[in-house]
Structures are given as C-alpha cells and as structure tokens.
Amino acid sequence: MSFEPTICPSGDEKVLLFGLLMDTNARLTKDLGEELEKYCELPLAWFDALLHLRKVDSGRLKMNEIADAIVHSTGGTTRLIDRLEEAGFVVRELCPTDRRAIYVAITEAGNRKLDAALATHMEFLQATLAERLNAGERKSLATLLGKLNAH
Amino acid sequence: MSFEPTICPSGDEKVLLFGLLMDTNARLTKDLGEELEKYCELPLAWFDALLHLRKVDSGRLKMNEIADAIVHSTGGTTRLIDRLEEAGFVVRELCPTDRRAIYVAITEAGNRKLDAALATHMEFLQATLAERLNAGERKSLATLLGKLNAH
DNA sequence: TGCAAATAGTTGTATAAGCAATTATAATGA
DNA sequence: TCATTATAATTGCTTATACAACTATTTGCA
Numbered sequence: 001m002s003f004e005p006t007i008c009p010s011g012d013e014k015v016l017l018f019g020l021l022m023d024t025n026a027r028l029t030k031d032l033g034e035e036l037e038k039y040c041e042l043p044l045a046w047f048d049a050l051l052h053l054r055k056v057d058s059g060r061l062k063m064n065e066i067a068d069a070i071v072h073s074t075g076g077t078t079r080l081i082d083r084l085e086e087a088g089f090v091v092r093e094l095c096p097t098d099r100r101a102i103y104v105a106i107t108e109a110g111n112r113k114l115d116a117a118l119a120t121h122m123e124f125l126q127a128t129l130a131e132r133l134n135a136g137e138r139k140s141l142a143t144l145l146g147k148l149n150a151h
Numbered sequence: 152m153s154f155e156p157t158i159c160p161s162g163d164e165k166v167l168l169f170g171l172l173m174d175t176n177a178r179l180t181k182d183l184g185e186e187l188e189k190y191c192e193l194p195l196a197w198f199d200a201l202l203h204l205r206k207v208d209s210g211r212l213k214m215n216e217i218a219d220a221i222v223h224s225t226g227g228t229t230r231l232i233d234r235l236e237e238a239g240f241v242v243r244e245l246c247p248t249d250r251r252a253i254y255v256a257i258t259e260a261g262n263r264k265l266d267a268a269l270a271t272h273m274e275f276l277q278a279t280l281a282e283r284l285n286a287g288e289r290k291s292l293a294t295l296l297g298k299l300n301a302h
Numbered sequence: 303t304g305c306a307a308a309t310a311g312t313t314g315t316a317t318a319a320g321c322a323a324t325t326a327t328a329a330t331g332a
Numbered sequence: 333t334c335a336t337t338a339t340a341a342t343t344g345c346t347t348a349t350a351c352a353a354c355t356a357t358t359t360g361c362a
Contacts (some may be wrong), residue, residue, distance in 0.1 A: 012269075013289065013293075014273070014277070014281065014289070015273075018272075018276055018280065020297060021175070021292075022180060022199070024296045024299050025176035026222035028172065029173065043318090048173070051166075051170065064340065071178055072319070074342085075322090075343080076319045076320060078319075078341065079342095080318085080319085084328075095323070098328075099328085100328070100339060101327095102341065121166065122165065124161070125166070125298070129165050132298050132299050137295055138164065138168055140291060141296075141358080142168050143333090144292045144295070146171060146285050147284055148179070148284060148292075149171060149174055149175040149178065150283065170354045214311060214312095223350085225312085226311090226312075226313080226351070227350060227351095229313085230312095230349075234348090249357075250358085251309065251311065251356065252309090252310060252357095253311065
C-alpha cells in the first residue's frame with residue numbers, strides 16, 4: 001500500500017480510552033432506553049430531564065439550567081419540555097424576579113412516572129453495573145468519572 | 152408536600168453512577184464533536200465509523216459489523232455510509248462469498264481525513280483526559296469501562 | 303431438491319435535536 | 333437616563349437517526 005497512515009490501527013492509549021467511554025455509554029444508553037421505552041413508555045431523554053429536576057430540592061430548574069444539565073441546545077430543550085408538559089410531567093412557571101426566565105417544575109404525575117422508571121432502572125442497573133463491577137470498582141469508576149467530568 | 156417519592160432526590164449509588172457516565176460522555180462527546188466539526192469539518196459519527204474501520208487490519212467491515220460497532224440501527228448505518236461514500240472516505244465493495252453482504256472499506260482519502268482528525272483529537276484528549284487523570288487513573292478507567300462494556 | 307425460515311441491506315416515513323434568527327427582558331455605562 | 337449589549341427562551345428550518353416494511357440471498361431441513 002502506498003499510503004501510510006500516521007496512526008494505524010489507532011493504538012494510542014487516549015484514543016482507545018475515549019472510544020471505550022463512547023462505546024460503553026452508547027451500549028448502556030441504548031439498552032436502558034429500550035428498557036424504559038418498553039416497560040414505562042418513557043423516552044430516555046424524558047427520564048434524564050425528570051431525574052435532574054428531582055435532584056434539586058426545589059424540584060424545579062430554569063430552562064437554561066436544564067439544557068445544561070441534560071447537555072441539549074436551548075432550542076432542543078424548549079421542544080423537549082413542550083412534550084413533557086404536554087404529557088403532564090412538568091409545568092412551566094413564571095420567574096418572579098426575571099421575566100425572561102421560565103421555571104420548569106416536576107409535577108406529581110412526573111414524580112410518579114419517575115418512580116416507576118426508577119424501578120425498571122434499578123433492575124437494569126443491577127443486571128449490568130452490579131453484575132460486572134463490585135462495590136469497590138463502582139466507587140472507583142464514580143471517582144474517575146467525576147474527575148473527568150469536572151470543568 | 153402530600154406526595155412522597157420513593158427515591159428522592161435519587162440518592163441511589165447505581166443511579167448516580169449511571170448518570171455520571173451519561174453526563175461525562177455527553178459533555179466530552181459534545182466538546183469533541185465541536186472540535187472535529189470546527190477544525191476538520193468531520194462529524195463525530197463519521198470519525199467514529201472511520202476509526203472502527205481503521206481498527207481492523209483489513210480496513211473494511213460489513214454493514215452489520217459497522218452498525219454494531221458504532222451502535223446504530225442498520226437503516227441509520229446505510230444512510231451514514233451513503234454520506235461517507237459520497238464524500239469519498241469509504242467505498243462499498245461486493246462480498247464474493249455472500250451476495251447479500253456489502254463490505255465497506257476506508258479509502259486513502261478516508262485515511263488522510265482520519266489522520267487529520269486524530270491530530271485534533273489528540274489535542275482535545277490531552278486537554279481533557281490527560282489533564283484530569285494521570286496515567287494510572289487512565290489505565291484504571293479503561294479497565295473498569297472494559298468490564299462494563301463486556302456483554 | 304425445494305420450501306420455509308433466517309439473514310443482509312435498503313427504503314419510506316416519522317421524529318428529535320441542532321443551528322441561526324427572532325422576541326422580550328435585563329444589565330451596563332456614558 | 334437612555335442606548336448599547338447581554339441574556340432567556342422560542343420558532344423556522346434542516347438533518348441525522350430509528351423503526352418498520354420490503355427485496356434479495358442464503359441456510360436448514362423434510
């Protein structure tokens with residue numbers, strides 16, 4: 001062959017690590033998404049948004065905070081919240097101190113749906129995370145990902 | 152509050168770990184995708200497909216093998232390969248032993264493009280992976296993700 | 303041998319997400 | 333104070349992907 005690629009077959013350690021992260025996430029995400037869709041009729045993106053809302057004590061976030069949390073564009077987040085609101089899982093609320101901003105709050109129906117999804121979720125996670133990694137390994141992974149995620 | 156969610160605010164260790172994996176990947180993927188798009192005009196999905204092709208000695212995979220590697224549907228993969236072929240980075244080749252199957256092979260132009268992308272990639276990875284995790288941590292992370300990725 | 307079932311890939315269609323432009327409001331500073 | 337700039341969210345439009353239906357080929361088995 002006349003052409004000689006500089007990195008072939010891409011044996012670099014960092015490339016491989018990043019690829020592994022992408023692959024692992026893609027597979028787990030796909031599997032979990034199918035589980036949630038099948039047993040809860042809940043798209044993964046909805047689950048993700050609801051989970052971020054529940055994570056905060058107030059149960060509500062501004063549009064841009066959700067967009068950042070779920071790593072979507074603001075436009076995409078507007079449409080996603082439209083659908084969630086249509087389904088009754090969240091409501092938009094006016095922000096009293098900034099009339100540009102919109103709060104999105106999880107509803108009681110949203111909380112119930114999330115509870116149901118978490119039940120499914122836990123089975124899935126048991127069958128994947130806990131089966132493949134012991135407690136120490138899970139803790140290590142969380143620590144490493146936390147470092148990687150810091151910005 | 153009259154309603155009491157069973158898991159609130161979702162303090163379960165496995166839920167948090169999975170969320171961390173999703174978040175970390177989403178952020179890194181988004182950042183890398185923007186880098187590649189900006190400096191190489193190469194969509195991340197193209198990069199991913201080309202990388203998987205280069206990983207194998209023959210530089211070619213069947214459609215279903217690529218679909219599996221990049222975690223796309225077969226339909227989505229057909230369209231993705233259409234675009235890559237249109238751009239000249241891969242070619243479809245007939246399979247001599249099975250007339251249903253199609254080989255996709257990376258071209259010389261594809262290899263050049265991937266080399267350019269890997270240069271960008273390495274800067275990005277240096278600025279993220281290597282800056283946040285030392286060699287031992289990267290190795291640990293790779294091992295843990297490898298276990299998690301096994302199916 | 304020949305028919306049923308499985309497999310590989312493509313195509314029609316629907317949808318979710320990104321980007322850029324737009325509107326509305328708030329903050330800054332001359 | 334008023335004009336400029338920045339910020340929050342939405343909307344129009346484009347595109348990438350999934351899903352399901354379809355075609356072509358191969359495999360298995362009676």
